[in-house]
Amino acid sequence: MKIESMNRRSSIAFELVESQQDLIPGICFSITISDNEYSGANPQVWVEARDLKAFISAIKKINLERQGSATLIGMSPQEFELTIQSVNRKGDFVLDYSLSKHVYLDYSSTKRTVSGAFVINPSDLERIAKSFSALVSI
Numbered sequence: 001m002k003i004e005s006m007n008r009r010s011s012i013a014f015e016l017v018e019s020q021q022d023l024i025p026g027i028c029f030s031i032t033i034s035d036n037e038y039s040g041a042n043p044q045v046w047v048e049a050r051d052l053k054a055f056i057s058a059i060k061k062i063n064l065e066r067q068g069s070a071t072l073i074g075m076s077p078q079e080f081e082l083t084i085q086s087v088n089r090k091g092d093f094v095l096d097y098s099l100s101k102h103v104y105l106d107y108s109s110t111k112r113t114v115s116g117a118f119v120i121n122p123s124d125l126e127r128i129a130k131s132f133s134a135l136v137s138i
Contacts, residue, residue: 001131003095005118010035012082012097016135017044025049026075027135033099033114040114042101046075049136056132059084063125066091078111084120084128095120 002013017028026048032041051072058070067086074080083096098115 001128003120003124003128005095006121007119010116010118012095019135024075027052031080031099033097035114035116035118038114038116040099040101040112042079042099045080045099047072047080048075052132052136056129056136059125059129059132062086062093063122063129066122084125091122093120093122093125094118 002011004011011034013032015030015032017030019027026046029045029047030041030043031045033039055070055072058068062068062070062084067089069083069085071081071083073082078098079100079102081096081098084093085096086092087094094117096117098113100111100113102109102111
């Protein structure tokens, strides 16, 4: 699933990697972000199923009310965060994101991060909710 900015210059793409129902039910995504000339990817971001369900419910609510926010956070600390929020009474929405990946170097390790925001089309909210809902039932 791909969420694009209004001007089509930025996007965040989610590709299903696997789903787990044992222990802590969750879904693993490969996430790729392209925001104008900046980009980043993490091939393995786990999200708890209950958090994804709460995100879907919040998306449906802000789609109806045209105000509020919906946030999805990855299972690993500071690895992934996505918030869709209304920014005015007119019903405009901004997608705010942060994606990082821990990488190991020869003698140390570091974290690579890309973060930012872009305006999304409010009419995409229903499609976003439906796309994520299809994954929860897997």
